[in-house]
Structures are given as C-alpha cells and as structure tokens.
Amino acid sequence: MAKQLMKGNEAVVRGAILAGCRAFFGYPITPASEIAEAASLLMPEVGGVFIQAESEVAAINMLFGAASGGVRAMTASSSPGISLMQEGVSYAAGAELPMVIVDIMRGGPGLGNIAPEQGDYYQVVKGGGHGNYKVIVLAPNSVQEMCDLTYLAFDLAEKYRTPVYVLADGFIGQMVEPVEFPEPKFPEIDKSWCVDGTAETRHNLITSIYLAPEELEQHNLRLKEKYERIKRNEVRYEAYKTEDAEVILVGYGIVSRILKSVVDIMREDGYKVGLLRPITLFPFPEEKIRELAKTASLFFVVELSTGQMVDDVKLALNGMCEVRFYGRCGGMVPSAEEIIEQVKNVFKEVEKEIEHQK
Amino acid sequence: MATTILKKPGTFYEVFTRKPDADKINTHYCPGCGHGKLHKLIAEAIEDFGIQDRVIIINPVGCSVFLYYYFDTGHIQVAHGRAPAVATGIKRVHPHSIVISYQGDGDLAAIGGNEILHAANRGEHITVFFVNNAIYGMTGGQMAPTTLPGMKTTTTPRGRDIRNEGYPLKMAELIATLDAPVYVERVALTDAKNMARARKAVRKAIQIQMENKGFAFVEALSACPTGWGMNPPDAEKWINEVMTKYFPLGVFKDISDKVEPVKFEKKVLSPEEIKKAIGVDGETLTMKKYQRNIVAEKYKNPKIKVAGFGGQGILLLGLVLAQAGMLEEYNVSWLPSYGPEMRGGTANCHVNISEFEIASPLVSIPTALIVMNRPSLEKFEPTVKSGGLIIYDNSLIDIEPSRKDVEVIPVPATKIADDIGSTKVANMVMLGAYIGYTGILTKESVFDALDIVVKRKELNELNRRAIEAGIEYVM
CATH class of the missing domain: 3.40.920.10 (Pyruvate-ferredoxin oxidoreductase, PFOR, domain III)
Known part of the structure; x- marks a missing residue:
C-alpha cells in the first residue's frame, strides 16, 4: 500500500482500528486531543464505541469495563491526565486486563505547560500506581511507529493480559510524516477469562482482590513471573552505528531522531559515536547496553527531562561504564548542534583519560 | 454471627466456594443487614426473568465488595466509586448483557459522585442499586454522605454537624432532576409492605434494561445494625421512623412508558470497508509518477x-x-x-x-x-x-x-x-x-x-x- 501523509496523533487511531480496537474512552487534553477527536470521528464508522468521559478517572474505568469484556479498547491522554489514571492502571494490572493507553507527554510537574517533554518516564515505566506491577511501554519515534507500535500494543496487551502504554512526546504526536498502514485484524474474544454476558463466561470473575495474604503473595509472584517472561521475549531497540562506537548516545522518542542527526554529523568529522534507541522502555534493553559497554567507553543519555531513563541505563550497567546525562525540559528541545558540543567535550575527556592511563 | 438466606434462588451459588473462610453456606453480612435482603430480591428477579447468563454484576468497594461470593453470574470487581464508569464500558461493548451496578453510599455518593451523575446523565443502559445505610459499614462506621444530621459515627463523634459536614445527599432526588434517567425510586428494606415495594422496584429497574429503555436507579434504605449500634428490629424501626423522614420513599421519576427502546445493532465490516471508513484505502492516494526537476x-x-x-x-x-x-x-x-x-x-x-x-x-x-x-x-x-x-x-x-x-x-x-x-x-x-x-x-x-x-x-x-x-x- 502506498504511503500517506498524516499527523502522529491521527495515525495512532488508524493503527488502533486496524488492530481491531473498537472502543475509545477519553478526556480531552492538549497535546493528545487529536487522538480523541479522530476516534470520535472514526470509531462509529467502524461500529466502535467512543465516549468522551467526565474525567480521566472515569475514562480509565470505562476502559477497564470494556477490557473486561475481552474486546480491544484504548484511551489516550497527556501527562496530568495519566497521573489521574494511575489508580485504574494499577487495578487493570492486578486484574490482568489487556488495554492500550497512549500518553502524549507534556511539560510538568503540575499544570506545567503543553510543550513536549519526557517527564512521564518514571510514572509510566516505573508503574505510577500502587502495588508490584509493571506495564509494557513502547516508545515510537516517527509517525509510522505511532501507527505500528499502537497496532503491536494490542497484540502484546492480549498476549500477556496487561496494560500496554504507547509513550510519545508532544512532538511525535504533532508531527506529520508519511505512513504506510497495515492490514485490518479481526481478533476473536478470548472467552476463557472475560465477561461478555454469555453462558460461557458466566463463571468468570474480573478482580484484583486477594484477601488472604498467601493468595496475594502468590498472585504477585505470578505477575512477577509474567514480567520476567516479557523481559525475556519483548525487548526491542534500534542500534545505529554502534559497532565501533566509543561513545554511545542513548535516547528515545523525538530525542532519538535528534541523536541520529548528531551521529551522522559527528561521524562525518570522524568521531566514533553511535546511538542506542530503546523502543521498549519496559522491558528495557539492559543486555544490549551491557554488550555495548564491552566496546564503548562512555554512555551519553539525552532526555527531555532532568534525568529519568538515565537511571535505567545506570542500573543496566551497574558500574561497568561511565554514564553522562544531558537534558532539557519544560518544552525546551536541544538542537543537534547543542548536543554535538556536549559530546565533543566528552570525547576530549575520554581522550585525556586514555592519555593519562598511558 | 451471620445470617442465612432461606430458600436460595437459583441465581445464588449453592455453596459459596469463593468465600475464603470455612463457612461456605452463610453470607459474610452481619445479622439484620439490608444487603442480604436486596441480594435476594435481585437474585429472584434474575431467575424469574431467565437472564442469568446475560448478567454482569459490578462489585463495588464497601460491604458488598464480595457480591461474587454469592451470585452465579459474571462479575467485575472495581475501584471505589467507579462502578458506573466500568458498567458504562462493559455495557457499551456488550449491549446484549444485563449490567447491574451495585453500590453503597460512600461508593456512589461520595467518592463516585461524578461517575454516577454522568452515567445517569448519559442515560447508560444499566441498572443501579444504591444501598443507603447512612454509614460506612465496611471500614467500621465512619460518616457517609448520607449520614443524618446529628447522627454519631466514628468520624462524627459529636454527631454530624451540618455547619462542618454539610447535609446528607439525597441521591434519588438529585438523579431524578436529570433528563436521561428513565426510572428513579427510593425504597426501604424493612417490613413486609416496604419489601413488597422494593421487590417491585428491583424488577422494574432490571426490566427497563432488558427492554433497552435506558438508565434505572433504585435507592434502598438499608439497616446497618452493627454500624448504628442497634439490634436488628430497632434498626428497621429507625429506618421507618427516622430515616424516611429525611429520605422519603417513592418514585421520583418514571418515563418508562414514554421512552422508545433503543435498537442495538452490530456493524460488521469487511477489511476493505474498514480501510475505506478510516481513509487508508488508498483511494485518496495518487499513483501518478512525478518527474522531479533537476535541482542545483x-x-x-x-x-x-x-x-x-x-x-x-x-x-x-x-x-x-x-x-x-x-x-x-x-x-x-x-x-x-x-x-x-x-x-x-x-x-x-x-x-x-x-x-x-x-x-x-x-x-x-x-x-x-x-x-x-x-x-x-x-x-x-x-x-x-x-x-x-x-x-x-x-x-x-x-x-x-x-x-x-x-x-x-x-x-x-x-x-x-x-x-x-x-x-x-x-x-x-x-x-x-x-x-x-x-x-x-x-x-x-x-x-x-x-x-x-x-x-x-x-x-x-x-x-x-x-x-x-x-x-x-x-x-
């Protein structure tokens, strides 16, 4: 199929519908509103449900209800709205409900602003609600991936019966690029666990309550085992010119695009620099990072935050390699040139260090 | 101490295997509690209407959190106050199901005030049973939004002071002011006469959903002898004599004869129709080959x-x-x-x-x-x-x-x-x-x-x- 030009937020809804999603519950918020707007236009056209909820709290619980019915359903919001949804996400993780949540991050904390940021890494990747749970987090860096990763998110959500996030910054949501769309899917309802008002599912119970401590511990351990399986099977990343790189840049979302430019420009000047872009933020590409640490001398993490994902890079390395961080936030976005200056300084230091060791 | 439900309707499990304690025959409710009475009315109605397979009950947070111990139906256990939102979600994707949202006063009128109001206002095709016992039973007798003025609870030790805690919320009256709800009634789970009215109301509220007519809401004044520090007979007497003064019984709204039933139709599209509907069918795309200029x-x-x-x-x-x-x-x-x-x-x-x-x-x-x-x-x-x-x-x-x-x-x-x-x-x-x-x-x-x-x-x-x-x- 030929490509067509589309905005990231609009590609999300098409990707979802093609994946078989037939229910959207949301509350308007900049810069994610185009997703709800597109869903309100398109869902009824394909026999789906669209409800503008009274709040994000209601939206996530409507999604909880639809997901309990075994159908593919989603919501979308932006940072402050996601904060409000965290209760529902914890319940859904506990009740093992498949659902897709799109977060188009904006500046925080508090009301912050509507400019692009990546300040939601902690609240999304580390599980912003209560209890021992994880969610799969996919981080697109193009309009094509806004479609493709949303499409994939529904499969992963169902495969592991867990909430899956598509985590993008405001830029990726607002950007227009060519997209090629996948074929429509027609998923069957899995009647083994859901409730859909039929005799087959009458004995099913959707719940996150386990009163007896022994049972709740067992439930938590089962969930943990599931997350371990996800870690083993679902890590996705892009490694760009990392083979001989002395310095590895790490970034996701829009930052990874800027970093790709940085790599291209610096390579022309002879700098051995590469880029690792995590596509899944949970599971995090820990092993790949450790593998790169064998040949690289430094990791340089760039985020639109004061430093959140950098923690996971450090945890993965566990002291194996030095980690530096450069971040802009509040809606400020670093230019490639700004980052190049930083990375060049790092190279000077690395060279000095090598010299010193001689 | 626990009450036994006599002559179990078929909608109840014969043995409450989901109940974790040793007693699998009696409910977990205290003696004289109104929940058991309302459970039984709902169970009988489901059995009589022959809709058991279609029923999905939304289990709230509160004393009725364990509805799934008793009802042999589909269940969704939800967060505090969110039952109407969850009910909305499941009903919208499975409109043939009969969705019953069962909530207590803290759940519905305090933390979930927004969700119930909006579900009612959208006219969701769900049946809501609202148990009003003027107190937080499960957490040990704190003030509810429906606690009567002057009533002592563990968080109003001097009695509810309207200057500090405001007035009890009259949910049935509030919801009846909205345009969408089809049927709103308040009943009392007390003597035989009131129970007969309650039975009728429960059946009507479920029937309205079966007929695809819209939103039905039944508020049930219910005894909490433990929370109130009374014996069961005194508790029922207190409902009839004191509570109903503040929360009058009766039908606050009934337009069930006037509303047109909604026809839920399932739209099934082919892959090509889906692509066309969302504008990715390639029809808007030009397959023309363009000659590029030679650019400096x-x-x-x-x-x-x-x-x-x-x-x-x-x-x-x-x-x-x-x-x-x-x-x-x-x-x-x-x-x-x-x-x-x-x-x-x-x-x-x-x-x-x-x-x-x-x-x-x-x-x-x-x-x-x-x-x-x-x-x-x-x-x-x-x-x-x-x-x-x-x-x-x-x-x-x-x-x-x-x-x-x-x-x-x-x-x-x-x-x-x-x-x-x-x-x-x-x-x-x-x-x-x-x-x-x-x-x-x-x-x-x-x-x-x-x-x-x-x-x-x-x-x-x-x-x-x-x-x-x-x-x-x-x-």
Missing part, C-alpha cells in the same frame, strides 16, 4: 523553516511543501511549533524534503527560511545556515536581512496576493517564489498536493494563481 546542489535536501504570524497560513504552506515532496517520492517531515507560540501570534513549522532518510525532523539551522513577518525574520535570520536562502515578504517586513553570507530574495507576497484578489493567498505566493527560485518541487506536484491538503477545494483556483504569480515574480 545548494538547494537539494532543504531543511526549511517557515515563519510568520498566526493566520497567514504558515503551517499550510509547510504542509503543501511536505505533501508535494512526498508525491515526488522524497522523504519528508513536517513539524509545527505549537502551544503558546501558536497563540502568541507567531507560527512556524519545520519541513524536511530529502533524498535521504530524515534523522531529526527539527530544523534548528535552516537551509531555507521562508518568512512573512518582522519578528520572525529577526528571530530566525541568525540561525540560517551560511550559504542558505532567505525569502521574505517585503511588503510586510520593513527591514532588510543584514546577513551577507546568505542569498536574500525579497518577494512582495502580500501585495501580489492583494492584486490577485485576496491577502489570504500571500502564503501561496511565497510558496511559488520558493519552488520557482530553487526548483526543488515542480508546479505539477505542488498543485496536486494542494488538492490533497486543502479541504475546501474551491479555494484552490485562487491558490494556484497565487503560486503561479510567485513563480513568475522570481523568474
């Missing part, structure tokens, strides 16, 4: 910044460039500056048209700056790459760019547009000047791009004339 090296793979006032069509200008670039099979990207800048009067966008994969879509050092107001020229002129190009509207901008290391092309775009007949097409004059001067895109692809991007096609006649005028000016 310095104008190839431009990183373009377009800037001006909001309302000048800056974003559209960029979008047409990107769309035309795509038609000519270049890699393209378009990124708006959005947010406060957009509202503050200036607008700009970043466009890449490239033979190579586009790494960063952000244009921080443009090779081409198309600029339509003075503040934007002042802001972005210093960022233009050495050897780059600045095209500016000199009918609006009263200064000249001072850079000597870039090409500067003044175009009186607004004046030209006025001469054509509309100031609004000045952006298209600028576009024409840019493609005419650099040759980066052909007129043919740009004209076709216009038809894809601009929704009001009747405007394109003028847009095309403006583009041509722009090209002509720089030739």
Whole structure:
C-alpha cells in the first residue's frame, strides 16, 4: 500500500482500528486531543464505541469495563491526565486486563505547560500506581511507529493480559510524516477469562482482590513471573552505528531522531559515536547496553527531562561504564548542534583519560 | 454471627466456594443487614426473568465488595466509586448483557459522585442499586454522605454537624432532576409492605434494561445494625421512623412508558470497508509518477523553516511543501511549533524534503527560511545556515536581512496576493517564489498536493494563481 501523509496523533487511531480496537474512552487534553477527536470521528464508522468521559478517572474505568469484556479498547491522554489514571492502571494490572493507553507527554510537574517533554518516564515505566506491577511501554519515534507500535500494543496487551502504554512526546504526536498502514485484524474474544454476558463466561470473575495474604503473595509472584517472561521475549531497540562506537548516545522518542542527526554529523568529522534507541522502555534493553559497554567507553543519555531513563541505563550497567546525562525540559528541545558540543567535550575527556592511563 | 438466606434462588451459588473462610453456606453480612435482603430480591428477579447468563454484576468497594461470593453470574470487581464508569464500558461493548451496578453510599455518593451523575446523565443502559445505610459499614462506621444530621459515627463523634459536614445527599432526588434517567425510586428494606415495594422496584429497574429503555436507579434504605449500634428490629424501626423522614420513599421519576427502546445493532465490516471508513484505502492516494526537476546542489535536501504570524497560513504552506515532496517520492517531515507560540501570534513549522532518510525532523539551522513577518525574520535570520536562502515578504517586513553570507530574495507576497484578489493567498505566493527560485518541487506536484491538503477545494483556483504569480515574480 502506498504511503500517506498524516499527523502522529491521527495515525495512532488508524493503527488502533486496524488492530481491531473498537472502543475509545477519553478526556480531552492538549497535546493528545487529536487522538480523541479522530476516534470520535472514526470509531462509529467502524461500529466502535467512543465516549468522551467526565474525567480521566472515569475514562480509565470505562476502559477497564470494556477490557473486561475481552474486546480491544484504548484511551489516550497527556501527562496530568495519566497521573489521574494511575489508580485504574494499577487495578487493570492486578486484574490482568489487556488495554492500550497512549500518553502524549507534556511539560510538568503540575499544570506545567503543553510543550513536549519526557517527564512521564518514571510514572509510566516505573508503574505510577500502587502495588508490584509493571506495564509494557513502547516508545515510537516517527509517525509510522505511532501507527505500528499502537497496532503491536494490542497484540502484546492480549498476549500477556496487561496494560500496554504507547509513550510519545508532544512532538511525535504533532508531527506529520508519511505512513504506510497495515492490514485490518479481526481478533476473536478470548472467552476463557472475560465477561461478555454469555453462558460461557458466566463463571468468570474480573478482580484484583486477594484477601488472604498467601493468595496475594502468590498472585504477585505470578505477575512477577509474567514480567520476567516479557523481559525475556519483548525487548526491542534500534542500534545505529554502534559497532565501533566509543561513545554511545542513548535516547528515545523525538530525542532519538535528534541523536541520529548528531551521529551522522559527528561521524562525518570522524568521531566514533553511535546511538542506542530503546523502543521498549519496559522491558528495557539492559543486555544490549551491557554488550555495548564491552566496546564503548562512555554512555551519553539525552532526555527531555532532568534525568529519568538515565537511571535505567545506570542500573543496566551497574558500574561497568561511565554514564553522562544531558537534558532539557519544560518544552525546551536541544538542537543537534547543542548536543554535538556536549559530546565533543566528552570525547576530549575520554581522550585525556586514555592519555593519562598511558 | 451471620445470617442465612432461606430458600436460595437459583441465581445464588449453592455453596459459596469463593468465600475464603470455612463457612461456605452463610453470607459474610452481619445479622439484620439490608444487603442480604436486596441480594435476594435481585437474585429472584434474575431467575424469574431467565437472564442469568446475560448478567454482569459490578462489585463495588464497601460491604458488598464480595457480591461474587454469592451470585452465579459474571462479575467485575472495581475501584471505589467507579462502578458506573466500568458498567458504562462493559455495557457499551456488550449491549446484549444485563449490567447491574451495585453500590453503597460512600461508593456512589461520595467518592463516585461524578461517575454516577454522568452515567445517569448519559442515560447508560444499566441498572443501579444504591444501598443507603447512612454509614460506612465496611471500614467500621465512619460518616457517609448520607449520614443524618446529628447522627454519631466514628468520624462524627459529636454527631454530624451540618455547619462542618454539610447535609446528607439525597441521591434519588438529585438523579431524578436529570433528563436521561428513565426510572428513579427510593425504597426501604424493612417490613413486609416496604419489601413488597422494593421487590417491585428491583424488577422494574432490571426490566427497563432488558427492554433497552435506558438508565434505572433504585435507592434502598438499608439497616446497618452493627454500624448504628442497634439490634436488628430497632434498626428497621429507625429506618421507618427516622430515616424516611429525611429520605422519603417513592418514585421520583418514571418515563418508562414514554421512552422508545433503543435498537442495538452490530456493524460488521469487511477489511476493505474498514480501510475505506478510516481513509487508508488508498483511494485518496495518487499513483501518478512525478518527474522531479533537476535541482542545483545548494538547494537539494532543504531543511526549511517557515515563519510568520498566526493566520497567514504558515503551517499550510509547510504542509503543501511536505505533501508535494512526498508525491515526488522524497522523504519528508513536517513539524509545527505549537502551544503558546501558536497563540502568541507567531507560527512556524519545520519541513524536511530529502533524498535521504530524515534523522531529526527539527530544523534548528535552516537551509531555507521562508518568512512573512518582522519578528520572525529577526528571530530566525541568525540561525540560517551560511550559504542558505532567505525569502521574505517585503511588503510586510520593513527591514532588510543584514546577513551577507546568505542569498536574500525579497518577494512582495502580500501585495501580489492583494492584486490577485485576496491577502489570504500571500502564503501561496511565497510558496511559488520558493519552488520557482530553487526548483526543488515542480508546479505539477505542488498543485496536486494542494488538492490533497486543502479541504475546501474551491479555494484552490485562487491558490494556484497565487503560486503561479510567485513563480513568475522570481523568474
């Protein structure tokens, strides 16, 4: 199929519908509103449900209800709205409900602003609600991936019966690029666990309550085992010119695009620099990072935050390699040139260090 | 101590195997509690109507959190107060199911006040049973939003003081004021006469959903002898004599005879119909092959910044460039500056048209700056790459760019547009000047791009004339 030009937020809804999603519950918020707007236009056209909820709290619980019915359903919001949804996400993780949540991050904390940021890494990747749970987090860096990763998110959500996030910054949501769309899917309802008002599912119970401590511990351990399986099977990343790189840049979302430019420009000047872009933020590409640490001398993490994902890079390395961080936030976005200056300084230091060791 | 439900209706499990304690026969409710009574009325109605397989009960937080111990139906256990939202979600995706939302007073009237009001106001096709016992039973007898004035609870040890805690919420009355609800009644789970009325109300509320008529709400005044510190007979007497004074019994709204049943139809589409419905069927795409111009090296793979006032069509200008670039099979990207800048009067966008994969879509050092107001020229002129190009509207901008290391092309775009007949097409004059001067895109692809991007096609006649005028000016 030929490509067509589309905005990231609009590609999300098409990707979802093609994946078989037939229910959207949301509350308007900049810069994610185009997703709800597109869903309100398109869902009824394909026999789906669209409800503008009274709040994000209601939206996530409507999604909880639809997901309990075994159908593919989603919501979308932006940072402050996601904060409000965290209760529902914890319940859904506990009740093992498949659902897709799109977060188009904006500046925080508090009301912050509507400019692009990546300040939601902690609240999304580390599980912003209560209890021992994880969610799969996919981080697109193009309009094509806004479609493709949303499409994939529904499969992963169902495969592991867990909430899956598509985590993008405001830029990726607002950007227009060519997209090629996948074929429509027609998923069957899995009647083994859901409730859909039929005799087959009458004995099913959707719940996150386990009163007896022994049972709740067992439930938590089962969930943990599931997350371990996800870690083993679902890590996705892009490694760009990392083979001989002395310095590895790490970034996701829009930052990874800027970093790709940085790599291209610096390579022309002879700098051995590469880029690792995590596509899944949970599971995090820990092993790949450790593998790169064998040949690289430094990791340089760039985020639109004061430093959140950098923690996971450090945890993965566990002291194996030095980690530096450069971040802009509040809606400020670093230019490639700004980052190049930083990375060049790092190279000077690395060279000095090598010299010193001689 | 526990009460036994005599003569179990078939809707109840024979043995409560989901109940974790040793007693699998009796409910967990205290003696004299109203929940058991209401459970039984609901169970009987479900059995009599023959709808057991279709029923999904939303289990709230509160004493009735364990509805799934007892009812042999589908269950969803939910967060505190959110039952009406969850009920909305499941009912909307499975409209043939019978969704019963069962909530206590803390759940429905306090923490879930917003959800119930909006579910009722949307007229969701669900049945809501609201158990009002004027107290938080499960957590040990704290004040509820329905606690009566003067009533002592563990959080109103001196009695509910209306100056501090406000008045009890009359939910049935409140919901009856809304347009959508079909049926709203308050009953009391007390003596035989009241139980008969309660039984009728429960059945009617479920029937309304079976008939696809809409939202039904039954508030049941219910005894909590433990929470109230009374014996069961005194508790029932207290409901009849004290509680009903504040919460009068009766039907507050019933339009069930007037409303038309809704017909739920399932739409099943083929893959092709789905693609068409969401506009990805390729019909809007042109399969035409475009001949690219031969472009001078310095104008190839431009990183373009377009800037001006909001309302000048800056974003559209960029979008047409990107769309035309795509038609000519270049890699393209378009990124708006959005947010406060957009509202503050200036607008700009970043466009890449490239033979190579586009790494960063952000244009921080443009090779081409198309600029339509003075503040934007002042802001972005210093960022233009050495050897780059600045095209500016000199009918609006009263200064000249001072850079000597870039090409500067003044175009009186607004004046030209006025001469054509509309100031609004000045952006298209600028576009024409840019493609005419650099040759980066052909007129043919740009004209076709216009038809894809601009929704009001009747405007394109003028847009095309403006583009041509722009090209002509720089030739």
